[in-house]
Amino acid sequence: MQPLIGILGGMGPLAAVxxxxxxxxxxxxxxxxxxxxxxxxxxxxxPDRQVALSxxxxxxxxxxxxxxxxxxxxxxxxxAIPCNTxxxxxxxxxxxxxxxLFHIVDATLALIGDNPGTIGILATRGAFQAGIYQxxxxxxxxxxxxxxxxxxxxxFMPGCYAIKNGQLDRGGDLLQxxxxxxxxxxxxxxxxxxxxxxLGLEHVRSDLLPRAIDTNRALAKTCVQYWRSHPAHxxx
Amino acid sequence: MQPLIGILGGMGPLAAVxxxxxxxxxxxxxxxxxxxxxxxxxxxxxPDRQVALSxxxxxxxxxxxxxxxxxxxxxxxxxAIPCNTxxxxxxxxxxxxxxxLFHIVDATLALIGDNPGTIGILATRGAFQAGIYQxxxxxxxxxxxxxxxxxxxxxFMPGCYAIKNGQLDRGGDLLQxxxxxxxxxxxxxxxxxxxxxxLGLEHVRSDLLPRAIDTNRALAKTCVQYWRSHPAHxxx
Numbered sequence: 001m002q003p004l005i006g007i008l009g010g011m012g013p014l015a016a017v018x019x020x021x022x023x024x025x026x027x028x029x030x031x032x033x034x035x036x037x038x039x040x041x042x043x044x045x046x047p048d049r050q051v052a053l054s055x056x057x058x059x060x061x062x063x064x065x066x067x068x069x070x071x072x073x074x075x076x077x078x079x080a081i082p083c084n085t086x087x088x089x090x091x092x093x094x095x096x097x098x099x100x101l102f103h104i105v106d107a108t109l110a111l112i113g114d115n116p117g118t119i120g121i122l123a124t125r126g127a128f129q130a131g132i133y134q135x136x137x138x139x140x141x142x143x144x145x146x147x148x149x150x151x152x153x154x155x156f157m158p159g160c161y162a163i164k165n166g167q168l169d170r171g172g173d174l175l176q177x178x179x180x181x182x183x184x185x186x187x188x189x190x191x192x193x194x195x196x197x198x199l200g201l202e203h204v205r206s207d208l209l210p211r212a213i214d215t216n217r218a219l220a221k222t223c224v225q226y227w228r229s230h231p232a233h234x235x236x
Numbered sequence: 237m238q239p240l241i242g243i244l245g246g247m248g249p250l251a252a253v254x255x256x257x258x259x260x261x262x263x264x265x266x267x268x269x270x271x272x273x274x275x276x277x278x279x280x281x282x283p284d285r286q287v288a289l290s291x292x293x294x295x296x297x298x299x300x301x302x303x304x305x306x307x308x309x310x311x312x313x314x315x316a317i318p319c320n321t322x323x324x325x326x327x328x329x330x331x332x333x334x335x336x337l338f339h340i341v342d343a344t345l346a347l348i349g350d351n352p353g354t355i356g357i358l359a360t361r362g363a364f365q366a367g368i369y370q371x372x373x374x375x376x377x378x379x380x381x382x383x384x385x386x387x388x389x390x391x392f393m394p395g396c397y398a399i400k401n402g403q404l405d406r407g408g409d410l411l412q413x414x415x416x417x418x419x420x421x422x423x424x425x426x427x428x429x430x431x432x433x434x435l436g437l438e439h440v441r442s443d444l445l446p447r448a449i450d451t452n453r454a455l456a457k458t459c460v461q462y463w464r465s466h467p468a469h470x471x472x
Contacts, residue, residue: 004279012268017257020278024250030401032248032280039306040276042256043240044268045470070275070310165266234281 002037003230005223006076006099008067009042011049011060011083012164015195015216016042019082022220027227034234036227039074041067049085050126061089068097078102080223082216084123084193088130105136107222108191108215112142117188119144122179122197124160125152133193145185147178155181163196171196172204179208191215238273239466241459242312242335244303245278247285247296247319248400251431251452252278255318258456263463270470272463275310277303285321286362297325304333314338316459318452320359320429324366341372343458344427344451348378353424355380358415358433360396361388369429381421383414391417399432407432408440415444427451 005023009016023036046064051057064086071079076099081087087104094101112119121133121144128134128146137144147156159174175197179190190212192198198214227233241259245252259272282300287293300322307315312335317323323340330337348355357369357380364370364382373380383392395410411433415426426448428434434450442448463469 010268010273013271014257014260017253017260020256020276021250021253024253032246032284033282035249035280037246037279037281038276040256040274040278042276043273044271045273046269048268074306074310 001075001077003077003227003232004075005036005038005227006071006074006079007038007040007042008064008071008079008081008086008093009040010044010046010067011081011086012195013042013044016040016082018195018199019080019216019220022217023223026217026220026224031234036223038223039071039076041070043067049083049088050124053085053088053126053129060086061092064089064093065096068093072098078223078226080104080219082195082219084132084215085126085130087132088126090132102219102222102226104215104219105132107218108133108193108213109136109140110222111213111218112189116142118142118186120179120182120185120187120190121146121193122156122175122182122190123193125157127193133191145182145187147181151178151181159200160194160196163200168200168203172200172206175200176204176206176208179206183208187211189213237311237313239313239463239468240311241272241274241463242307242310242315243274243276243278244300244307244315244317244322244329245276245319246280246282246303247317247322248431249278249280252276252318254431254435255316255452255456258453259459262453262456262460267470272459274459275307275312277306279303285319285324286360289321289324289362289365296322297328300325300329301332304329308334314459314462316340316455318431318455320368320451321362321366323368324362326368338455338458338462340451340455341368343454344369344429344449345372345376346458347449347454348425352378354378354422356415356418356421356423356426357382357429358392358411358418358426359429361393363429369427381418381423383417387414387417395436396430396432399436404436404439408436408442411436412440412442412444415442419444423447425449 047058155178162171283294391414398407
């Protein structure tokens, strides 16, 4: 079976396009034909994940399962989900998929070195409620720090929404402040566990980027490794 | 049937991602759920179109037909092809597809005003061999000018390959020179009928951009219009 990376996108659609672009960026090749074959299901008519996790909205799971079914029927051999919050439903999605799913936390942990020190996690309230990073890091005996409720309200969440609305200066400043609070609290390594964070910190040329791991980029690297190690990959 | 834009990508994969991004850019909305639902088949293991058109390489048609089949099976209601040269095979692809195909030249002509004057076409040698623009413009009694063989060899083609290889300064300069030759020859409106051209001219902040129509952006606008006019589009 020819390898094909299925991408369950739409959450949001721009994050999924950014992820697809990162797969290309991570594939250093001069020949078009050596790039990773992907099928991107980018259907944003999925109920809001943040709202659902706060207990007041429709579940996004049926719409996500529809995407998983399309990708499997089209021959996907692995599936990636470029949305941290969506990983709250990972087990249900994996159970419904013939193609194995890559987990964004596995991809990220693979990039954390042996001595990452204290990990600062920059993520949405919904991603924290899903608990996908905290539990896995604790299992590895790694210490992590996160923003307080007040910092989420005043810095992180308005920073993310500013980026979504194209206000990059304002959003970048707010996200930089949220990141600095984690440094004050002892973070040595930062996980950018939300697409907007990387965009914002890059825009303000943050001095913290050398200590940061972008989770979407980590997932892209995992996809490229899978393709490179597959016998069907054209020899350079 | 729910609308779904199928995208026959891979030619090249970066152009297809750029096109998918342009669909998002052209959809002015604050709500994620109002964005166009798309399925991007981005499988770059398609034989080279330029080589095939020069008569010495394998046909890309079987691989493209495989993509058309995947998109139809997944429920695409319209299909877009973000590659000008690939439109050489448009009729064969359309005949094999239950979902109607948008034609990139139709999308582009829709953006040409009533009095475009002389049209300068910036395109690859393969796209000129395919003749997709010249014939349609002639049918509308529009005059067009194109680069000479020497300009294609010395300016346009090396400019495109420089952009593909990340040398934006050099590529932008060469493409600007190719565009200026068309202006000298009387062009009033420029068609950027190859993805690299827009990237290159934007990089060097070309003074010719206000007179230019990007064909990938024109195709993206057509997709957004289709979605907006469909009853399934969520009301803002």
